[in-house]
Amino acid sequence: MPEGRVKVSWIIAGFSLFLISLLTYVYYTYQTTRTEIMQSVDNRLLNAATSVKHILGEEYLTSVNQGDNISFSDYHSKSKQLSEFAQALDIAYVYSMILKDGKVLFSSSSYTQDDQNNGKVTQFLDLYPEATDTNISAFYSTEPVFEISSDQWGDFKSIFIPYVDPINGKTYLTGADITIYNLNQQLKESVSKAAAMASFFFFIAILVAAIYIYLLKRSITTDSSTGFANHIALEYFIKKSNAHHMQLAVIWINEIEDINSFYGTEVGDKVMKNLLIHFKNRTSSHCHIYRLATNKFVLLAPQEIPSDEFNSLIETYNLNTPLLTDPFIYITLCAGIASGNKHLLLENAHIAALQAKQGRHNVVNYSKALHDVKTQYQYNVEMAKEVREAFDNNRIVPYFQAIFDTITNKVIQYECLPRLVTAQGEILKPEAFINVVKRSRMDGLLTRTIFSQCISRFRKTDICWSLNITAQDILDPSLSEFIADELKRYPHPGNITLELLETQAIANFSEVKAFIGMVKTKGVKVIIDDFGSGYSNISNVLKLEVDGIKLDGALIKQIVNDKDIYLFIEHIASFANQLGLQLMAESVENTTIVTALKKANVTLMQGNYFAHPVPHVNTVTEELAL
Template sequence: MDLDIKREEIKNRAFNESFAIISFKLDGTIKNANEKFLSLFGYKLEEIKNKHHKILCDEDFTNSVEYRKFWYELSTGKLNSGEFKRVKKDGTSIYLQATYKPLINDNGQVFEILKFAQDITKNRLETQKYEIQLKAINKAHAVIEFDMDGNILKANKNFLNAMGYKLDEIKGKHHKIFCDKEYSQSKEYKNFWEKLNKGKFDTGKYLREGKNGKKVWIQATYTPILDLDKNPVKIIKFAQDITQFEIVKKDTLTGLYNREKLLMDIEQNKKNNLAVIDINSFFYINDFFGNDLANNLIKKASEELLTYLVKDCELYKININRFALLNCTFSKDKFLVLVKEINEQLKNTLIDLGIKKVRLNNTIGISFEHKSKLLSTAEIINKYAKDKNKSLLIYSESFNIEKEFEDNLWWTEKIRTALEEDRVIVYYQPIFNNFSKKIEKYEALVRIIDTDQTIISPFQFLDIAKKSRQYIEITKRVIQKSFENFKEKEFQFSINLTMEDILDDELQDYLFFKIEEYNIAKKLVVELVESEKITTYEPVFQFIDRLKALGCEIAIDDFGSGYSNFEYLVKIDADYVKIDGSIIKRILENTNSLEVVKSIVSFTKKMGIKTIAEFISNKELLEKVNELGIDYSQGFYIGKPQQDLQ
C-alpha cells in the first residue's frame, strides 16, 4: 500500500513539473494554480486566486463573442484543446499548448475546469518568424513545389504570372512542360532530377518555357525537403524572373536599346506612335566592302538619326540594319510630320566611310495600331514599302497585307509538304533544231502535283519558295530527277540555275557530286537565269569554269528581258543564248522587237554562240525564226512540257 502511495506521489510530482496547471470555477474564477503555472505568468497565487480568467487574456479577446462561447462550451462539458495566446503579469504575450478539461461528477454535472498547459512561446515565435519569412519569400519570389517524380503540387501567384499559367493548367503535370523538348529528353535533364532525388539542391540561371512557348529566364534554387530520416519527400523551387535583365540589352555597336526593350516600352504606354526605319545600304556595303564598313555605316546612321530626335522620342536598334522610333505623346499628324522630315534628311545624307561616301537608302514603315500589334504592323508595312519601291508608308488595313502574308504562309506550307511527300516533279519541254528539223534537247521544268492531282505551275510557287528558303531544295529535286531520267538517253538536257543557286555552296557541291555520280556532264546544259543581282561576276566565272572543265555547256536564259548586255555574254562565255519569249512573240508585228532579235542573232553568230527562240506558238513564228537564222526553237507549237519525253 505504501508503495502505491509513493508511486502516485511521484506521478503527481512529475506531472506538476511537466505541466502548468490551473483550475477554474464554472464562471471562470481561478481556484488554484501550481508553481509552474505561477512561474510562467509571473504571479503569486494570492494575486490571481478568486479573480477571473480574463486577467490572463488580452482585452480584445475577452470582449469578443468567441470568448463567451469559449466559456459556455466548457461549462457544458466540452473539452477544448489547442494553441492559445495569453498575457503574463508584465503584459507580454505567452503561447501555450493547452487542454481545458471540464471535470464531471457522478451526477454528470461539471463542477470544475482543469487546464494543463506547456509553454510553446519559443516554438511559436520561431514558427511566426518562419511564416513571416515564407510570406516575404512568396511575395518576392516565384515558388513552385514538385513531388520527387517531378509532378507539380502547387505554385504561388508570382510563379503563375511569370509563366502565364493558371494553377489548374499545370497541377499534376510534369516539370518538363516548362522545358523545350530537346532539353527535357537530354541526359542533362535526367541527371538534374537524379541529383534532386539524392537530396542535393541545384541552383543557377535557367531558360524555361511558359505558356504558348513564352521564353522565361529565371534565377532559381531547387531545394529538396527531407523527412525525419533525411529522405527527400518533395522539391521546392524558389525563383526570380530575370527575363528582362537577360533580354534587354544595349546594342554594342550603337549603344541603343534592343527589340525587347522596345516591346517592354510599348506595353507600358497607353498610346504609341512607331516608325520602323531600315538602312538598305547596309547589305550593299556588306557584300562589297565587308562587315566592318557595313557596321560603321550603321553606327554613323544611328548617330545621324539621334540628331533628329525631339523630346519624348526614343530610338532603338531592333535588327542588323533596322531602327525603331517610338513616341507616346504626339498626335498622329505631328509624329508623321517628324518622320517625313527624318526621311527627307536621310535621303540627302552622305555617310563618309573613309574609302567611299554612301547615301543612306532607307525604307520607313509607320504604325499607329494598338500596342498588341504595333511593332508587327510597322514591320509589315516596312516590308510592303520595299516591295512597292516606296520610301515611306503608313500601315492601314485597307492594304490587305495580312491576306497576302497569309497566302504566302499557305504556299510555304504547301511547298514544304510537297517536298516531304515527293510531289515535286519535273516536266520536260522539247527543243527543236531548226536546221536538222529534229528534237535534240529538252529543258527540265519544275512542277508540283497537288493533293488533288492537279499540276501547279512554277509561277505560282517559285517566288514563295525563295522567300521561305525552300528554293535550293527544289533545285536539288530537279537535278536528281532529271539526271536520273537522262542517264540512259542520248538527248542533251538543260536545267535552270538562278544566282541563289550558283552562290549557294551546298547546292554547288550537290550539283558537281551528281554530275560525277551520273557521269552526265556531256549531256548537261546549265541555263543561267538573268538577274539584276549579278553585281559581281567572280563567283559566276569560277562556277562556269568548273562546269566547262567537266564538259558541260552554258546557256543564258531569257536574254533581252531587261538585264541583258552583250558584254555579259562575252564574260560568261556562253554556248547558247535563249532569246526571251516576250520579244520573240512580237517579231511578226513589231519592228523594234524584230530589230532586237536581228541584233542578238548577228552578235551571237560572230561570237560562235548558238541561239534558241522561246515561245514559238505557231507555224508563222517558226518560219520567221528560221528565216532569221536562229538555231533552235522552243514553245507550245514544238511541244508542251510533259512528264514523259515526247
C-alpha cells in the same frame, strides 16, 4: 498576409515541380541506361555467338554434325581458343550445341579458371541437363533467340543462334552467356548518380530561375533607358483591355540609328526620352504612350477620340526645333495609324508605318490598299512553310518542256522546269514560289533536287535535257562538287545542257568561266539563257566559251511588232551560225512568231505553241505535228 500566402504557394509549387522533375529524370535515366546496357549486352552476345562458328571452323562443325568422333586434343584446342576469346570479350561462356534424341549436348565450350579449379570443365558431347524449353526451341528457330536463365554456373543472359549444316541438313547452335549480376549493379549506380546530378542541376536551375524572375519583374514592363512603358506593357494592356476597338499609331524616328552610330546610344536614348515626354505632354489622359523599339514608339487611344487627333499630333510636330541642344539634334518622323479590332492594331499600324517610311510620307492610315500588302505578307509566310514542307516531303518535282527543231520537225531536248505540288495536290509554277525559295536561300537546294531527279530519270535513256543553274549555285562549292560527282557517274553527260542567266554569268565572270570549263571537260554543254535583255554585248558571252544561246522570251514576244528587235535577232542568228553556236528561242506562243523566227533563221524553238511542260516524257523521239 495574402502576399505571404502567395509566396508559400509558389514555394510549394516550386518544390513539387522539382520533385516531379527529379523523379521523371531518374526514371528516364534508369530506362535509358537499362535500354543502352541491354542493347550493348545483346550486341556483345550476338557478336560473340556469331564468332564461335568462325573460331570452330566448318570442318569441325561438319564432323560433329556427321557424328564423327573429335579427338581430345582437337576438342581441347578449340575449347582453349573459345576460352581466350570469351575472356577477351569479357563474356562468361561461348559454346556450340547439338540436339540428339531430344537432349541438348555441348559440341564445344569455353571454360573459366574457376571451372578448371572446381573440375567443371565441359567435355565433348557433355549433356546440358539445365537446357530450358527456350534453349531446345532455338533448334527449330530461324533467327537468334535470347534467354535469361539460371543454372549451376550462375545467372546469365544467353543467346542461341541456329545454323543448318549444308551437308546433312542438321541444325546446331552457337551460343554465348553473360553474367547479369553486374548489369543490375550498373543500373543501381546509374540511378544513384542520376539522382545526385539531377538534384544538383535542378537546384541550380531553380536558383537561376528565381534570380531571373526577380530581375525580370523589375524590368519586364519598363524601358530602362527612358522610364516609359515598353512593348510588353503594350501587349499586356491590349490583351487585358475591355475595349475591343481602339486606335494605335506607330511612330518611327528616322534618324535614331544614325544618331546612335555617330553620338552613341546614350545620346540616342536622351533624344527618344525627350520625344516621348514631348508627346506625353500633348496627349490627353486617355492616351497611353509606349516605347516599342530603339527607333519606334506607340500612341494608344480609345476609339472615341477623333482620328484626326493622331494625324494632327504627328504632323504638327515642329521639325525645326532641336530635341537636344548639346549637341544640337533635329529629327523627322513618319507614322502609321490603324483603328478597329484591338488584336490587329499593332500589325496593321506597323504595315502603315513601313509604307510611310518607304513612300517618305509623314502619316499613312491603314486602308484597303495596305490590307492587300498585309495579305501578301501572310501569303509569303504561308508559302515559305509550304516550300519547306514540299522539300521535306519530296513534293518538288521536274516538269519537261520540249525544244523542237523546226527543220527536222523533231524534239532535240527537254528543258527541266521545277514545280511544287502542294499538300492538296495543286501544281504551282515557279513564279508562285521562286521568290520565297530565293529569300529563304533554298535556291541551291532546288537545283540539287531537280538535278538529282533528272539524273535518275534519264540515266538509262538517250534523251537530251537541260537545266537552269544560277551563279549562286556555281559559287556554292558543295553544290559544284555535287554536280561534278554526279556527272562522273552519268553514262551520257553529252546529253546534258546547263543554262546560265546572262546577267549572272557576266557579273561573276571568272567563277562562271571556271565552272563552265569544268563541266565541259566532262562532256556537258553550256548555253546562255535569257540572252538579249538590254541588247547584250555578244563579246562578253563569247569569252565564256559557251555552246549556245537562248534568246530572251521578252524579245521573242516582240519580234513581230518591233522591227529593231527582229533585225537584232536576225543579226544574232547570222552571228551564231558563223561561230557554230546553237541558237534557241523560248516563249514561242503562236504561228506568227514561228514564221518570223524562221525568216530570221532561228530554227530551234520552245514554247506553249509546240508543247506545254508535262510531268513525263516519251522515250522515243517526238515529231512536230502542226
